[in-house]
Amino acid sequence: MSRTPVADFAGALLEWHGQSGRHNLPWQHPRTPYRVWLAEIMLQQTQVRTVIPYFQRFVDALPTLESLALAQADTVLALWSGLGYYARARNLHQAARICLDQHDGRLPVDFESLCALPGIGRSTAGAILAQAHGQRFAILDGNVRRVLCRYHGIDGWPGQADVQAQLWDIAQAHLPHSRLADYTQAQMDLGATVCTRSRPDCNRCPLRVGCVARREDRTAVLPTARPGKALPQRHTLMLVVGNADGEVLLQKRPPTGIWSGLWSLPEALDESAAAHWLDRHLDTDGTGEALPPIDHVFSHFRLRIQPLLWRNAHDGNRIGEDSDLRWMPIAGLDAIGLPAPVRRLLDTVDLR
Numbered sequence: 001m002s003r004t005p006v007a008d009f010a011g012a013l014l015e016w017h018g019q020s021g022r023h024n025l026p027w028q029h030p031r032t033p034y035r036v037w038l039a040e041i042m043l044q045q046t047q048v049r050t051v052i053p054y055f056q057r058f059v060d061a062l063p064t065l066e067s068l069a070l071a072q073a074d075t076v077l078a079l080w081s082g083l084g085y086y087a088r089a090r091n092l093h094q095a096a097r098i099c100l101d102q103h104d105g106r107l108p109v110d111f112e113s114l115c116a117l118p119g120i121g122r123s124t125a126g127a128i129l130a131q132a133h134g135q136r137f138a139i140l141d142g143n144v145r146r147v148l149c150r151y152h153g154i155d156g157w158p159g160q161a162d163v164q165a166q167l168w169d170i171a172q173a174h175l176p177h178s179r180l181a182d183y184t185q186a187q188m189d190l191g192a193t194v195c196t197r198s199r200p201d202c203n204r205c206p207l208r209v210g211c212v213a214r215r216e217d218r219t220a221v222l223p224t225a226r227p228g229k230a231l232p233q234r235h236t237l238m239l240v241v242g243n244a245d246g247e248v249l250l251q252k253r254p255p256t257g258i259w260s261g262l263w264s265l266p267e268a269l270d271e272s273a274a275a276h277w278l279d280r281h282l283d284t285d286g287t288g289e290a291l292p293p294i295d296h297v298f299s300h301f302r303l304r305i306q307p308l309l310w311r312n313a314h315d316g317n318r319i320g321e322d323s324d325l326r327w328m329p330i331a332g333l334d335a336i337g338l339p340a341p342v343r344r345l346l347d348t349v350d351l352r
Contacts, residue, residue: 009151009207010176010183016206017186022048022193026055031181033107033132034065040127041088041119044141048192054083066105069096077262077337084340090261091119109133122168130180138171139184140164143191149223150195153212157224232301237274238265238342240291240309241282242351243327249282249313250336252324258298262337263326265307265345274308281325284313291349296341307345311352 025048027039038058042051058079062068068076073093080089095117099107107128108114114125126137145158148167156163176183194201202214213219241249250263268274271287278284288308296303319325328336330346338346 009174009210012206013186013190014176014179014182017182017189020193020204021182021186021189026052026059028185031132033109033128034068035059036132037107037120037124037128038092040124041092042083044088044124045085046083051083054080065096065099065107068093069100069105073261074263074336078335081262081337081343082340086259086262086337088119089337094118095120107132109135111135111137127184130184132181134180136175136177136180138168138175139187140167140171141188141191143195144171144187146197146223147187147191147195147207150200150213150219151207151211153216153218153222155222155224157226159226231297233304234301235304235306237268237270238305238307238345239268239274239278239288240265240307240345240349240351241278241284241313242309242311242349243314244312245327245329246351247327247329248346248349248351249315250326250328250338252326259339262339263328264339264342266325271308278310278313281318282310282313282315284310286310291345294341294345305341305345307349309349 025039027035039051039055042055042058061075061079062071071093073090076089076093077086080086083089098117099105103113108117109129111125111129114120114128115122120128123139123141126139127141129135129137130139145167148154148170149158152170154163154166158164158167190205190207194205195207200219202208202211202219205211205214208214213222239249243249249266251266253259253262253264255261266277268277274288288310291307291309294305294307296305315327319327330351333343333346
């Protein structure tokens with residue numbers, strides 16, 4: 001394990017950040033607690049370049065914590081649509097409402113209260129407090145784990161409890177006593193732009209002299225990969241039903257499970273179940289037209305979607321206002337939350 005003094009590690013990072021770090025990210029200007037929080041949640045499992053347009057769209061529509069708390073769930077999910085991991089958006093919305101009810105409409109400034117909010121764990125709370133308030137808290141996102149594992153030559157999958165505990169101790173020990181916002185950003189920037197997962201640019205790294213992985217030629221194997229596990233395969237039929245007005249029939253997903261709370265297409269396990277569902281809800285002509293299948297990968301399974309298309313359907317007033325079904329014009333899809341593969345599918349289908 002490297003024994004470079006704490007001050008040298010943080011000092012080298014801060015000096016590098018001043019010259020090569022990212023200083024013009026939209027959540028840095030202004031760097032309010034709300035904007036930092038939103039960015040941190042969006043950046044979980046998503047790269048900066050993907051997040052930036054979503055962040056800007058979100059804060060243009062909901063510029064404050066109060067506006068988020070008072071927004072309708074469909075509005076929040078629509079603004080999030082395309083980012084994936086929709087539980088993040090639901091937790092964000094719920095946490096904003098809790099802040100409005102219990103914290104005078106502001107994010108708490110103490111660690112324990114922040115961690116008590118939905119969707120905010122130890123690393124996210126530390127990032128908010130360090131960046132928005134300059135408090136001395138460590139973070140341990142994917143980029144930081146990678147930097148620390150390589151720099152200190154730490155073996156073992158970072159998600160493993162004992163390895164993670166070791167990394168937290170090291171991250172805490174490396175904290176400087178000032179410039180916490182810059183230091184926090186510097187760690188994330190180094191992992192994202194220099195100490196990358198593949199082909200790290202060690203010659204540009206400010207920590208190269210003390211890095212164990214570089215010295216021992218182990219950057220390709222550190223951090224240790226998660227133990228392999230084959231993803232199970234699932235299948236579903238999605239019913240793409242259009243009416244004479246060019247509207248598509250959507251169904252609200254259940255409040256729990258995959259894509260919970262989003263609008264999507266009705267689903268069936270097989271063609272017999274699809275026919276039974278259609279007979280109960282709609283008047284349609286003939287069998288559905290099979291469209292090209294879609295493969296979508298979740299974190300814990302693969303899903304093959306077989307879309308079936310019906311045009312010129314009508315419901316004969318069988319779909320009431322309190323139903324989880326809704327006819328929606330294609331032009332109105334931006335106003336609701338849709339799973340990304342469903343949106344891509346509907347963008348390619350001619351319903352007339």
